Amino acid sequence: MLDIKFIRENPELVKKGIESKNEKSRVDEVLHLDKQRREILVVSEELKAKRNQVSQEVGKLKKAGQDASAIVAEMKEVSDQIKEYDDKLAAVEEELKNLLMYIPNVPHESVPVGKTAEDNVEVRKWLPEGFSFQQNEKQLDHIELGRKLKILDFERGAKISGSGFPVYIGKGATLERALINFMLDFHLQNHGYTEVFPPFLVNRDSMKGTGQLPKMEEDMYSIEKDGLFPIPTAEVPITNLHRNEILPEAELPIKLVGYSACFRREAGSYGKESKGFLRVHQFNKVEMVKFVRPE
Numbered sequence: 001m002l003d004i005k006f007i008r009e010n011p012e013l014v015k016k017g018i019e020s021k022n023e024k025s026r027v028d029e030v031l032h033l034d035k036q037r038r039e040i041l042v043v044s045e046e047l048k049a050k051r052n053q054v055s056q057e058v059g060k061l062k063k064a065g066q067d068a069s070a071i072v073a074e075m076k077e078v079s080d081q082i083k084e085y086d087d088k089l090a091a092v093e094e095e096l097k098n099l100l101m102y103i104p105n106v107p108h109e110s111v112p113v114g115k116t117a118e119d120n121v122e123v124r125k126w127l128p129e130g131f132s133f134q135q136n137e138k139q140l141d142h143i144e145l146g147r148k149l150k151i152l153d154f155e156r157g158a159k160i161s162g163s164g165f166p167v168y169i170g171k172g173a174t175l176e177r178a179l180i181n182f183m184l185d186f187h188l189q190n191h192g193y194t195e196v197f198p199p200f201l202v203n204r205d206s207m208k209g210t211g212q213l214p215k216m217e218e219d220m221y222s223i224e225k226d227g228l229f230p231i232p233t234a235e236v237p238i239t240n241l242h243r244n245e246i247l248p249e250a251e252l253p254i255k256l257v258g259y260s261a262c263f264r265r266e267a268g269s270y271g272k273e274s275k276g277f278l279r280v281h282q283f284n285k286v287e288m289v290k291f292v293r294p295e
Contacts, residue, residue: 001100004034017106020113026099033096044085051078102215142277164281176284180259183286187257196258198237201228206240219266234260234287247291254291
């Protein structure tokens with residue numbers, strides 16, 4: 001979530017970032033609510049200061065044996081006003097918080113802007129030595145190769161779970177496990193990471209902590225009865241390990257790496273034209289998370 005102060009001081013930059021992501025800007029709504037919140041807060045604090053001051057005067061009057069009923073009655077009205085403003089403040093802050101959760105991070109200036117996949121910029125490409133897509137023989141995609149080599153079975157995956165749930169068979173399963181172990185071991189042995197094996201189910205606060213909720217709730221599986229969500233990536237539980245904690249600077253950087261199965265419902269139409277592993281509901285992933293200073 002972006003700091004409201006950052007949005008307040010850089011509204012056009014945030015709007016431009018949202019536009020670059022082809023999303024609807026709600027910055028003006030955020031700024032309006034922020035202005036409302038600060039105005040309500042000023043009035044509420046003034047009333048509370050007045051109440052505190054008069055409460056001392058009431059005490060002095062009673063101590064002196066004088067009648068304080070008129071001031072007490074006036075303060076009852078002030079207390080009612082304070083409650084009214086506090087209720088307004090709570091409502092505005094809740095609406096503001098919900099809106100802020102839909103404001104995306106500002107993209108880096110080096111990221112190219114585009115509307116479709118055709119606008120993607122190719123940075124580099126790699127092909128095995130001697131391989132060419134221009135060869136005369138028919139090129140097999142990964143689904144055809146998997147079927148031919150008997151290492152992938154999308155059909156039986158669909159039978160037991162539904163479309164988008166692949167089954168790894170034989171050497172396919174062995175290769176998948178080997179790749180997971182390779183990536184974990186590589187970062188443990190060469191880059192000083194600590195391995196984490198996290199839960200695959202997390203609560204709503206964890207999903208909010210990494211920004212999946214509320215925006216992407218329709219694209220996630222959920223277990224409503226228990227208030228839990230199958231994770232879309234190990235980033236969610238690993239990042240939330242230190243949620244609501246203040247980390248001593250001397251402990252930084254904290255480098256964590258972990259494997260998890262990942263689950264994505266993706267109810268929308270995006271990616272419908274993709275097939276095979278380009279769009280699945282369950283896959284495996286090794287995630288790296290670093291807690292570092294901002295710079």
